[in-house]
Amino acid sequence: MAYFLLEIGAEEIPDWMIEPALEDLRIRFQAAFAAFGGSALITEATPRRLVLLAKDLNEKAPDVESVFQGPYISAGAKAAEGFARKCGIEVDRLAKMQDAKGERYVFHQLTKGQPLAAALSEKLPEIIAGIHFPKSMYWTGKGGVRFIRPIRWILALLDDQVIPFEVAGVKSGNTTRGHRILGPKHPIPVTIENYDEQVLPANFVIVHAGERKRRIEAGLGPDVHKDADLLRTLVYLTEFPTPIRGSFDPSFLELPQEILSTVMRHHQRYFSVIKEDGSLAPEFVAVTNTNADPDGLIRQGNERVLRARFNDARFFWKVDQQKKLSARLPDLEKVTFQAKLGSYKDKTERVVKLASSLAAQTGADANTVEVAALLCKCDLTTDMVKEFTDLQGVVGGLYAKAQGEDDAVATAIYDHYKPVGMDDSIPRTLEGQIVSIADKLDTLRECFKIGMAPTGSKDPFALRRAAQGVVKILFEARLELPLFPLIEDVPPLGAFIKERIQFYLREVLGFAYDEVNAVLAAPLTTIPDLADRADAIHYIRPTADFEPLAASFKRIKNILVQAGAEGPMMIRADLLTAGPERELYEATGRVLSSIQHRPYRDQLASIASLRPGVDLFFDKILVNDPDPAIRQNRLALLYSLLTEFSTIADFSEIVTS
């Protein structure tokens, strides 16, 4: 049993690419060396190294015996010789075996299992060079190996032995490197035993991400604003993280909190500090990539940078107030929305129109929606947003308020980019929701019109997120707003939105895929209605009658398709035979009238109660009656059953056991 340790030493890898790269390395390694067994595969990383440790590998892959069946002896000597030639041995060395048709030649080929060391040497260069990165580079010259950043050293130890190979001119060895500044300048020899717990920490490298995380958390303090994403970024930006605390002039607190925290988080990667009353304290925590700040130089440096940034923000705020949002409308002509789609002025005009019509349908305050839609993009021309682009909308909302616009308008503008992800909340007010939906729908409509639908992983305009946001708002706010009529003039968008609804119902609300398909195959109404219908199916599904009934519906559908029956079809009551046929007809009518205006769960319960009648019908009645009129009438009965009860969901989509 052997241990194998690999450390790929690179120049600083972007933090967000590290975890996926490690996972890719792990999968590639596992696939390539599956034959060698192993009890555990551990991966770790810092910005400068991707590390993999495989435990308890077999030192040799098992031998593999393949059996090739040859001709029957009765086929003659020529055939036997041909087979032997193919196998590369003499005829008399071939084995023989008996099967039902007689005795035949067989060849047992034994492939010796490759020794682990040889396999590692052979396959690792390709595995390393094959690690997928979203953006890679070459550095050894045109056509050279591609990696995320230049590879500078490779540590490859099988127990205490170096596995020799080369990637991009770098030869593997038994050395690692310490921290860029705190470690020595020369390579450091290591063994598997002393690598991560002795040598690296002694040279100011904490290779375990979990340990770096704990080290940062321990230095944050209870008053620090929790921020998991920032924490993860910092874990992968550092090899030896040490948090330090700094402060800023409290007079900056006159600036809106949103702006201060954005500067700290997005521009400086600082944690903000919160006072007991929930407001921002004039402090921050920076995470350094070093061991200490003995002279306070690092703190002073960071404070100085933050001061300059805050001064900028204060300056932008003052300058921006000299021109009100409404006075910036004409300037939107100079802000490109998309090269082929014109300016934000054009977009604003469309959004105002769409938002106003949505307001009328939902009872939102028309004036608030109109003003908010009109002003919502005006902050794009402010210095503040040019500098802090992630604050689009938020700045508009803050400025609208500062400039005396109605609170409702300010809130709607402030919220109109929401939700920015599946975890983000939706706009707080109906008016904000309407403006947000109108803005996103407009982007979707216009992009799809010029054929810019997302493909694969490419979605430069974040159209999936926009569509998902619309669905989320409509669902969470329970807006009974029919979505599909708003996009029927852009056909491919319908399918795209449907996919997003499907995703939402399945991944967010947790309905089974066939329940979702059943609902989406029925009329596409509003999002809350679709969700209610899915909920009803999910609820009724475990009951005894439902799935069998669903199976019958599938049967009915098939019968109708085979008969080429298409609606509308009239049922003639006088042609119905007494017994199961007439009973089904009557039961159908009873259920239909009983479910009017009932909640979906009740409706489905009533529909499911039709099951015995349907079963009996199929049991006793031959649809394919020799008399064409009767046959036609029975088809009409089935047709009515199918269509009348398929408005909640198309039950034939339900997968029955």
Added chain:
Amino acid sequence: MDTFQDTIFKLKRYWADRGCIIQEPYDLEVGAGTMAPETFLRVLGAKPYKVAYVQPSRRPADGRYGENPNRLYKHQQLQVILKPTPEDVIEQYLGSLEAIGIDLRKHDIKFEEDNWESPTLGAWGIGWQVMLDGLEITQFTYFQQCGGMDLDLVPAEITYGLERIVAFLQNVESVYDIEWAPGFKYSEVRLADEQQFSVYNFEMADVPMLWQEFELHEREVQRLLELFRVTKEKQRFPVLPAYDHVLNCSHLFNLLDARGAISVTERVGIIARVRKLAVGVAGAWAEQQNSKEEAAA
């Protein structure tokens, strides 16, 4: 404490000691040291090259009338090109910081992803912004493409923002308070042109004249590129003057942009026009270099 010019001297000395030619700034308006031919053209082709120079870089839209302590219409970059990139490039770079008096053991250095792209030059690269105690002091880029061509040898481009670094070293809050030379502040040397060029660029530049100039320079590049195409005598052909006209176009575009004279629909088109010129000249330069090598062989 080192003055602004002391720091420049030290950086130049440092890179000269590592085999760099110390060039002087290019004598045309450029938006960045990358645009100077010492970078843009020299990174093309298979010939190794090492050079360092200070490049005053003009970005009309960044002007703030001399009122913002950190933003300048014209700032000074110290540009280093190492082609091909030596293996210890980062160690060499960190050594340069030590050379200007930064004790790295007392500071925090981080390399944060920052990839560089210039649509007007058809150029891009991969790299970092180097953060010193939270301050971006250097842009570090491995060039991948220039003038639309994959590069034969990958150069490292190290661009120091001199004002920022020196303001940090001198511990002043405003670039205008930097001591440029003993007894002379940055403001005494440069404030007047920040003020005047902001006024000109934002308020007074004559838009029709700038457009005319743009078109004249563009036509000249086009004319030269067409002549280059048909000429047999490639080696003496004035490709370098053609590139000067590209730089003029690029600067005029920036001026027009700052002046608010470029509409949405025009903007993308103008960038494409400048890129076409830059790519054309880069291609001609590469071809010319190849023909020289063939002639020498």
